[in-house]
Amino acid sequence: MASSVESAVLMMCIALPVMFVVIGLFIGCTKALVKMCPADKE
Amino acid sequence: MSTLFVQYPWLTELLQGFLGLDLGTFAMFAIGGLLIWLAVAHDYEPMLLFPMGLGAILANIPGSSAVSTEPGAEGFLVTLYHAGIANELFPVLIFIAIGAMCDFTPLMRNPSVMLFACAAQFGIFATAIFAAMSGFDFAHAASIGIIGAADGPTTIYVASRYAQDMLGPLSVAAYCYMSLVPVIQPPVIRAITTKSERKIRMSFSGEVPISKRAQFLFPLMIVMIAGIVAPISVALIGALMFGNLLKVSGVTESLSQAAQNELSNLVTILLGITVGGTMTQETFLTLDVLKILALGAVAFVFDTVGGVLFAKVLNLFRSEDNKINPMIGACGISAFPMSGRVIAKMALKEDNTNYIIQHAIGVNVAGQIASVVAGGLVLALIPALSGM
Numbered sequence: 202m203a204s205s206v207e208s209a210v211l212m213m214c215i216a217l218p219v220m221f222v223v224i225g226l227f228i229g230c231t232k233a234l235v236k237m238c239p240a241d242k243e
Numbered sequence: 244m245s246t247l248f249v250q251y252p253w254l255t256e257l258l259q260g261f262l263g264l265d266l267g268t269f270a271m272f273a274i275g276g277l278l279i280w281l282a283v284a285h286d287y288e289p290m291l292l293f294p295m296g297l298g299a300i301l302a303n304i305p306g307s308s309a310v311s312t313e314p315g316a317e318g319f320l321v322t323l324y325h326a327g328i329a330n331e332l333f334p335v336l337i338f339i340a341i342g343a344m345c346d347f348t349p350l351m352r353n354p355s356v357m358l359f360a361c362a363a364q365f366g367i368f369a370t371a372i373f374a375a376m377s378g379f380d381f382a383h384a385a386s387i388g389i390i391g392a393a394d395g396p397t398t399i400y401v402a403s404r405y406a407q408d409m410l411g412p413l414s415v416a417a418y419c420y421m422s423l424v425p426v427i428q429p430p431v432i433r434a435i436t437t438k439s440e441r442k443i444r445m446s447f448s449g450e451v452p453i454s455k456r457a458q459f460l461f462p463l464m465i466v467m468i469a470g471i472v473a474p475i476s477v478a479l480i481g482a483l484m485f486g487n488l489l490k491v492s493g494v495t496e497s498l499s500q501a502a503q504n505e506l507s508n509l510v511t512i513l514l515g516i517t518v519g520g521t522m523t524q525e526t527f528l529t530l531d532v533l534k535i536l537a538l539g540a541v542a543f544v545f546d547t548v549g550g551v552l553f554a555k556v557l558n559l560f561r562s563e564d565n566k567i568n569p570m571i572g573a574c575g576i577s578a579f580p581m582s583g584r585v586i587a588k589m590a591l592k593e594d595n596t597n598y599i600i601q602h603a604i605g606v607n608v609a610g611q612i613a614s615v616v617a618g619g620l621v622l623a624l625i626p627a628l629s630g631m
Contacts, residue, residue, distance in 0.1 A: 213368035
């Protein structure tokens, strides 16, 4: 059980920061995308 | 009686339905009936809970041909299980349908709201820890945690890969709690926010137009980034964005309509009844199922807490006139659009001129993407950390 708990804690310690990095990347790319493809040019 | 069966062996065959009845069978009939009742009488996720309830009843009739595993005479629920759940096909098809229904423009107008969706996935990981502490092995604990994604297909997808024996209870918990968002979230939010925080007004950015080209490139961009970070998530996020591309491309309108209607309805029918068919008394009437149902509630509570507290932390660094209403952090779950509507209603209840629906829906849409990303990371980490 100890090992399961350790694995679960480790999963949180890895996954949450990775998620924030990925989402940060999404945010940056989305802002760039919206800027590069403005609606008024269509 | 036994002499009678020895004398007339065909009686056993004829009466197998009656002979197989026991308390467990009736308990499962009651559980199936309860799911149907919740769907019909209370409108709790009826599209899923109704077929699941019926599937549970069909699977628990003694000697049921629906779940027969006799070679050459497999029951239709067994055939459907192998055709669509064991190989993860049905959840992926559902994702195509969801993608075709999604409108990502509120998210593209204000992409920063994705941070709240990220924080609201906290419930997944907190619940996995609690599940491991309750005695589940890591793969099962992580699969239980994924209930916190508040996303039925993701839950089924992860469970069908790492916790097949818990597929029924995990799906029931995910869909039941998704329908209970209006009951779970408000008291949790009230407990961790002050009245003045709940009254915070947020500026209305207006309908900033998003170009068709940006709408088309957005799903492609998300698939590529998420796919490179967690290749195992490509099936889920790829299907979601494929559905969305059908919608935004502007040239596949009929396919988009088919995904939103025919595909969605057909796969929902098959998915629901097949998952219900896995709810046999041997797998469902256990202490573990009670634990899963309790942990499912924990997942939704921690999702809400994670999102709201993250917004409160951000407020510490923002000027007085630019504060965020912390309630919108709770919308970062995938229960769309229910969570966004619940939070918008709560804001109106506190102050009937405070409209935060635009922000709440934006966060809620972001929750769709964040939950799939979280699911992908969990899928990647289960095998990596299982051997510890």
